[in-house]
Amino acid sequence: MIDRLRAFGAFWYDFVIGDDWRVAAVVATALAVTFAVSKTSIPAWWILPAAVAVVLPWSLWQARRR
Amino acid sequence: MTGTSAALFVAVFLACAVEAVEAVTIVLAAGTARDWRSAGLGVGSGLVVLAAVVAALGPALTAIPLGALRLVVGGLLLVFGLQWLRKAVLRYSGHKDLHDEDAIFQRELAAARTAHAERRFAVDDWYAYTLSFKGVVLEGLEVAFIAITFGSNQHDVPLAALAAGCAVLLVAAVGFAVRAPLARVPENTLKFVVGVMLTGFGIFWGAEGADAHWPGDDAALLAIVPLVALFALGLVALLRRTAPPRGSAAASVPALQLEQP
Numbered sequence: 001m002i003d004r005l006r007a008f009g010a011f012w013y014d015f016v017i018g019d020d021w022r023v024a025a026v027v028a029t030a031l032a033v034t035f036a037v038s039k040t041s042i043p044a045w046w047i048l049p050a051a052v053a054v055v056l057p058w059s060l061w062q063a064r065r066r
Numbered sequence: 067m068t069g070t071s072a073a074l075f076v077a078v079f080l081a082c083a084v085e086a087v088e089a090v091t092i093v094l095a096a097g098t099a100r101d102w103r104s105a106g107l108g109v110g111s112g113l114v115v116l117a118a119v120v121a122a123l124g125p126a127l128t129a130i131p132l133g134a135l136r137l138v139v140g141g142l143l144l145v146f147g148l149q150w151l152r153k154a155v156l157r158y159s160g161h162k163d164l165h166d167e168d169a170i171f172q173r174e175l176a177a178a179r180t181a182h183a184e185r186r187f188a189v190d191d192w193y194a195y196t197l198s199f200k201g202v203v204l205e206g207l208e209v210a211f212i213a214i215t216f217g218s219n220q221h222d223v224p225l226a227a228l229a230a231g232c233a234v235l236l237v238a239a240v241g242f243a244v245r246a247p248l249a250r251v252p253e254n255t256l257k258f259v260v261g262v263m264l265t266g267f268g269i270f271w272g273a274e275g276a277d278a279h280w281p282g283d284d285a286a287l288l289a290i291v292p293l294v295a296l297f298a299l300g301l302v303a304l305l306r307r308t309a310p311p312r313g314s315a316a317a318s319v320p321a322l323q324l325e326q327p
Contacts (some may be wrong), residue, residue, distance in 0.1 A: 015207075016142065016145065017145070018145065018146075018149035019149060019152070019153075020149070020152065023145055023148045023149060023152070024145045027141055027144050027145050027148070027268075027272070028141065030272075031137065031140075031141050031272055031275075031276050032276075034272070034273055034276035034277075034278050035137075035276040035277055037278075038276060038277035038278050038279075039277070043278070043279075044273070044276070044277070044278035044279075045273050045278040045279060045280050045281065045286075047273070047278070048144070048269045048272050048273045048276075048278075049269055049290070049293075052144070052148065052265065052269060052294070052297075053297065055148065056148060056151065056152065056155075056297070056298075056301065057301060059148070059152050060152060060155055060156065060301060060305060063152065063156055063161065063162075064156075064161055064305065064308065
């Protein structure tokens with residue numbers, strides 16, 4: 001039973017998070033920052049593109065070093 | 067059809083076509099090496115499970131407020147898109163082997179030929195049945211997720227469902243007509259394009275769900291997608307400079323179009 005639960009969890013982790021957890025962590029953080037900034041007078045639309053511009057090269061760099 | 071509707075159709079069609087190619091490869095291996103009837107039963111059972119998931123998930127998604135839906139779905143699409151794009155950039159820069167449907171078919175075929183035949187319930191070959199079932203459900207879940215979430219977010223589930231249906235029917239028809247893995251489909255290029263589109267839509271919907279407002283509203287999407295593509299191509303060019311020597315990984319691939327004719 002525990003093995004099945006573990007396999008179920010592993011399937012969803014792989015389905016949602018994938019190979020690099022940092023990508024999911026940066027996206028979640030960027031969404032939270034966008035939400036917070038959108039409540040101020042500062043435009044918030046640029047935060048997600050900026051996060052992508054940082055996390056994709058970072059993730060690629062990590063993958064290349066392995 | 068507006069520009070964003072066309073982008074929705076193309077994104078769902080391509081994403082679903084890629085998943086369908088993978089599912090068809092698995093079913094073809096199960097049918098060719100084992101038993102077509104059992105493989106067919108696996109496909110049928112898998113489609114019933116998928117229909118149940120879509121029937122449960124579809125109405126539930128439409129009940130969620132659009133802002134929350136866009137936040138969650140945008141975030142998930144962005145994570146999926148970046149994972150696809152990461153792999154695609156690694157493949158085209160020579161740091162990872164290209165996805166080879168022919169090699170995958172041969173591997174599945176070899177594994178299927180060595181497994182023991184076992185009759186269970188009304189299924190003659192349980193191995194062929196479960197192999198097909200898993201292939202259809204696992205790849206189909208992604209098709210269903212993409213079609214439902216894209217459709218819900220753009221208020222056009224019928225268009226997304228049409229795109230998904232066209233892609234799956236086309237790939238399945240071609241696959242079973244030739245009875246061979248669809249190695250001539252430029253799957254690596256498709257994966258690159260789908261990664262770009264998922265990332266683009268994810269950025270757009272994620273930011274909107276988090277209450278940000280795009281300059282130009284929906285038209286911003288038509289700028290985001292090409293910019294993501296240019297950025298990814300720039301990374302490919304940059305990483306290619308440090309690619310491992312020829313022979314290891316796929317360092318000999320000089321351009322996006324050269325994988326299969």
